[in-house]
Amino acid sequence: MDYNVYIPKLAKIIEIKEEVGGSRPIKSFRTHFINKNDFSHRCGQSAMISVLGKGESMISISSSPLVKDYLQFSILKMGRVTTALHEMQVGNVIGIRGPYGNGFPIEEWKGKNLVFIGGGIGLAPIWSVLNTALGKREDYGDLILIYGARTSKDLVFNDELKELKKKITVFLSVDVEEEGWKEFVGFVPQNVTDKKPSPKNSITVTCGPPIMIKFVIKALKDLGFEDEQIYTTVENKMKCGIGKCGRCNIGKHYVCKDGPVYSWAQLKNLPQEY
Ligand SMILES: Cc1cc2nc3c(=O)[nH]c(=O)nc-3n(C[C@H](O)[C@H](O)[C@H](O)COP(=O)(O)OP(=O)(O)OC[C@H]3O[C@@H](n4cnc5c(N)ncnc54)[C@H](O)[C@@H]3O)c2cc1C
Ligand code: FES
The missing domain is CATH 3.40.50.80 (Nucleotide-binding domain of ferredoxin-NADP reductase (FNR) module)
Structure with a gap:
């Protein structure tokens, strides 16, 4: 079967923790891939999280790569996708594609x-x-x-x-x-x-x-x-996550691919568009 980078892997939510309540709520979601898990990330990398019928959002992976039992995302409720995520329950299925970005050295x-x-x-x-x-x-x-x-x-x-x-x-x-x-x-x-x-x-x-x-x-x-x-x-708005759509650029830099992690020595020399 042809490999398509835009197809997310399916993952089940195995745990939800309410981190912050009130008007800017934050929840942490622990997830488990449903099929064979060949996903491995470096710290500082992100993933595109998708909710069927709502869309996708780029979210940092908040669990350490040393943790193999689950992948964790900690998400502030903002708009369409993150609100749908906040309404989900343990056992619901989301899509995950990635990991993306360079990570911390x-x-x-x-x-x-x-x-x-x-x-x-x-x-x-x-x-x-x-x-x-x-x-x-x-x-x-x-x-x-x-x-x-x-x-x-x-x-x-x-x-x-x-x-x-x-x-x-x-x-x-x-x-x-x-x-x-x-x-x-x-x-x-x-x-x-x-x-x-x-x-x-x-x-x-x-x-x-x-x-x-x-x-x-x-x-x-x-x-x-x-x-x-x-x-x-740098958390510029992202769409493809793979350096194709031009949504996240700073000058010639694709933040999704070349970043989002930068040293200040690198960042201060980029155009001030972030
Ligand atoms: C590399 C990266 C890592 C991220 N990590 C996290 C994370 O760990 N946890 C988390 O909660 N969020 C994270 N974000 C932000 C997250 O992607 C957005 O909040 C989310 O996409 C909003 O989607 P939505 O459909 O819920 O909101 P939308 O309906 O798309 O937008 C709602 C509001 O949020 C604004 N918005 C959307 N995306 C961004 C953005 N990237 N920066 C600033 N404002 C934005 C819109 O302009 C609008 O005002 C990250 C973003 C990037 C690029
Ligand atoms: S999000 Fe498409 S090029 Fe970076």
């Missing part, structure tokens, strides 16, 4: 300290690389997570964050004061400036809203991080 980072900086749903791509580094703990130096959301109720992976605090340094923040909150109050870039992660032998990965990334990079530069030490992801 985590093998090159062996022996270095890793500083992860995330905002909101931006923790999803970080979660994959962070858990991969945790799974190969002896390969890396200090692991630090600086993560924030609008309110404590908007923090994803809340239960896992409590466990993570027992293993690595975790600095959390919320945007505005709230009763009972004992950690940092303010935006994520301000928390970076406050906690002063050292650039010495370090790589930093930052994912979140573009405005957050912009000011996190500024804060990191002020702390002495070089452009080559800063990695981020």
